[in-house]
Amino acid sequence: MQSSLPENLIKIENNLKSLTRTRSIYSFLSIAALIAVIYSGLIVAETGNATSIWVGLPKFFDYPVDLFVGSWEYGYRWNLLLLEYLPDLISTINMALFSTAMGTLLAFFLSIFSSRNLIKSKTTVLIFRRIMDICRSFPELVIALVLLYLLGKSALPAVIAIIIHTAGALGKLFSEAIENVDKNPIEGLESCGASWFTRIRFGVVTQALPLFLTYTILRFEINIRASTILGFVGAGGIGEQLYTNIQWKYEADTIAIMFLLVSTIITLDYLSSYWRKSLIGLKS
Amino acid sequence: MNRSEIIKNYSDIVVTKFSSKMWSTFLVLGIIVYLIIAILSLDIFQIHKKWSPERASLFALDTYAHKDHVTMKWSEPDDIIISFEGSRWSQYVGPYQKSDGLPERYPEWTSIGPEGETKISFKNGGFANLYDDKVTIENWPDTKETLVFRLDAQGKPYVENVDNLPKWIRVTENKIEVRPSLYERVQVYSKKVEVHRYNLGWNYFWFDFDSPLEPYGIWNAISLSFSGDRVDPNISNFSLLIQEFLNNDMWHHGQILWALLETIFMALLGTLLAALLGFPLAFFAAYNVTPFKFVRTILRRLFDTLRGIDFLIWSLIFLRAFGPGPFTGIFAIAITDTGTLGKLMSEAIENTEEKQQEGVESTGANKTLQHRFGIIPQILPIFISQTLYYLESNTRGAVIIGAMGAGGIGLQLLGAINTGTSWENVMYMSLLILGVVIFMDTMSAKVRRALIGDETLGAELQLAKMAKK
Structure with missing residues (x-):
């Protein structure tokens, strides 16, 4: 031993x-x-x-300094600019909210048909998954640019583009959430003769709803950013104002718009992370 | 048991308060009202006015088909130009004299008729014949008779002696347009005649019009590159193949692939930099590692600011400093995601179990080693999976930043869309982007699945899972 x-x-x-x-x-x-x-x-x-990194790095603060100096020279009336651009901000938020709502609805239907525990046919699941993959993989910008060319400059192309992307992105998350639900409630409902719809309504949705809401809130936050960016290419809203003011070198206006944007995003960020955490029980 | 007894005995389950029963109804009502307002305010019903299916189908056609142009000016009926996509740089034959007969490089669907007219045959079995003073179309569907288009005394085009024109011929004051299907089109103007003949597929995709390899086709060119005979005596066949492919004047493969590479590197380097910056900073923002509240608060606020100033605004600022190019994208992504990853990771560190750290401490390890072996193994899977997740979404983001002016495939795509004619290039680039994004997506999903067994869990859920353990 x-x-x-x-x-x-x-x-x-x-x-x-x-x-x-x-x-x-x-x-x-x-x-x-x-x-x-x-x-x-x-x-x-x-x-x-265009510019080498060693030339560019020291110039990093040039633009922010320009902006702040310009808006300092603008004087105390700068506050009024915030009010002036508020309607544009609201229209951007409106775009994001509407497309999130529509995208979520679409995503819900897509996700039901791409969940293996609800649909028996493997081909259906596969087809719907591929549809979602393609919707998700296109950057919103690509769809929006093509639609902007076809439909002319308005908010509509941006909304459609965001809806498509949201449907794909959320659909995938939703279907994962659906596939991870507890089987027992569904089986229980089935045993008392519940129809397919009833099983989904009371067996699946009730379990997955917190996750659905979590993902949707997160998506809304992302979509606000997306609709701002799409404003840059002609979809209107605060993005377009930002773009024009940068082109015209109106420093005070640019700063005002950036301020509005950043404060909206930060507020939403806090709100959404609070909601999300309380929904999935991370907050006691 | 009657109703009131049930309510009394199960007061914690049965909801009796009106407000708590009705809130969901009001929520649904509110959503419906909002949707109605939004639909009205976004002009959804105006869509049919702006949407012209004809225009859209033309664009769609252009994405998967190509066309050859035949142009004849009435003033010089002898000079007929046959070109690919109507480009000056890709003419099958320049202006040629009909009397001289057909030149060598000549599409097989053209011929010279008995009266010296140029005959163009279409896929539908019909012909368009260009004479010196008239244009005729014969043997087209629906109408078997030959239609003759001429110019009247004022120089306006008209259709000769026909009672009922087929639906697909549109006659306006200055133009006659013949378009029975999307694939053939004859336009007669007062100055010229233009014939478009569509073919499916992307022509000249591998080699452009003037390339010496064009007559061989791609497969023959590849097999040529391994055999001895040089097409161009100055350069080996293989280098010629690569060179001609990359310098394709119609598809710009070299330029587009380089732009794609730039975009990928923007995403890759941006995410890597963010990970390298965010990971150490996260330790300083976590209360179980850093005892100084002051440092933690400053870092937390820094993360929030970096993240709150959207990558759009960051890219605008960097665009001024670095000009158009990948650095703008790299730094915009790196700065934004430093905030995101830093915040996520500091929360993950705070959610780690203390026991493992205590275990390491009991062996007499110092603080650094405690963190190295007590904390990092716990958060590493989350860190890697989140970084990969951001890598995937940053690939899309890099395309967008590119279109804002940072270059890369985004800018190329924007340019192609704005020309409004090269839809096949738009399609090509979109497919490339789609391919790269799907590739990144699949790869990162695979790695995430291997690391944490669940590819889709968002950061919050992973944190929640950690906290519940």
Whole structure:
């Protein structure tokens, strides 16, 4: 017994050593890969960029300083600018809210048909999943640009683009949520003869609703940002105002719009993270 | 048990208060009212006025088909130009003299008729014939008789002696348009005649019109590149293949692929930088690692500000500093996501279990080692999965930043859409973007599934899962 113990220990020791060696080889390789990626990426960036990084970095504060100086010179009437651009902000929020609502509705239907525990046919599930993948993968901007060209400049193309993207993105999350629900309530309902719709209404939706709401609130926050960006390419709202004012070099207006935007986003961020946490029970 | 007894015995389950019973109804009502207002305010019902299916179907056609133009000016009926997509740079034959006969490079669907007219044959079996003083179409569907278009004394086009024109011929004051289907079109103006002949597919995708490899086609060109005979004596076939493909004048493969690479690197480097910055900062913002409330508060507010100033505004600021190019995108993404990842990770660190840290402490390890072996193994899966998730969404973001002016595929796409004619290029770039995004999505989902067993859990849910453990 005593003679076998050191032998075992030596075995363990050797094992440990070889493990450590493999491990350090792996970490070395991954660090090397990381450095290679960063280095080659910086080369690509340096070639593609108009200004080299060393010229650009010191100029970083130029624009913010310009903006603040410009709006300081504008004087105390700057506050009124906030009021002036409020309607645009509201129209952007309206765009985001409407497209989130519509997108969520679409996503709900898509997700039901792409959940394996609700639909027996594998082909249906597969087809609906691919539809959602494609909806999700297109950046909103691409759809919006094409639609803007076809429909002319208005909020509508942006709304449609965001609806499509939201339907895809939320649909996937929703269907994962549906597939993760507890099977027992559904089986219970089935055993007392409930129809497919009733099973979904009382067996699935009741369980998955908190998750649905969580994801929807998060999406709404994302969509506000998206509809601002789409304003840049002609969808109206505060994004378009920001773009014009930057082009015209109206510093005070630019700052006012940025202020409105940032405060909206931060407020929403706080609200949504509070709601989300209380919905999934992270807040006691 | 009657109703009042039930209510009394199960007061915690049975809802009797009117307000709590009705709030969901009011919520639904409110949503419906809002939707009505929004539909009215967003002019949803105006959509049919702006939407012209004809125009849209033309654009759609342009994404998957190409067309050849045949143009004849009435003033110089001898000079007929046949070109690909009507471009000056891709003419099958320049102006040629009919009397000289057909030049060498000539599409097989054209021929010279008995009276010296140029005959263009279409896929529907019909012909369009260009004479010196008239244009005729023969053997087209619905009408078997030959229609003749001429110019009247005022120089306006008209259709000769026909009682009932087919529906697909539109005659206006200055133009006759013949378009029985999307694939063929004859336009007679007072100055010129233009014939469009559509074909399916992306023509000249591999090699452009003037390329020496064009006559070979892609497969023959590839097999040529491994055999001896040089097409161009100065350069090996393989390098010629690569060079001609990348310098394709119609599809700009080299330019577009480079732009795609820029976009990918924007997302990749931006996310990496954010991860490298956010990870250490998160430790300083977590209360179980950093005892100084002052530092924590400052970092927390910093994260909020970085995240709150949207990447749109960041990219505008960086655009001024770096000009158009990938750096703008890289830094905009890096700064925004430093805030996001920093916040998420600091919350994750605060949610870790203390026991493991205590275990490491009991071996006499110092604080750094305690964090290294007590905390990092717990949060690493969340960190990697979140970083991968942001990598995927940043790929889309990089396309958008690109279109704002940072360059890359986004800017190329914006340019192609704004020309309004190269829809096949728009389609090509969209498919490339779609491919890259789906690739990133699948890869990151796979890695996330391997790491945490669940690919979709958002950050909050992962935190909740941690907290419940």
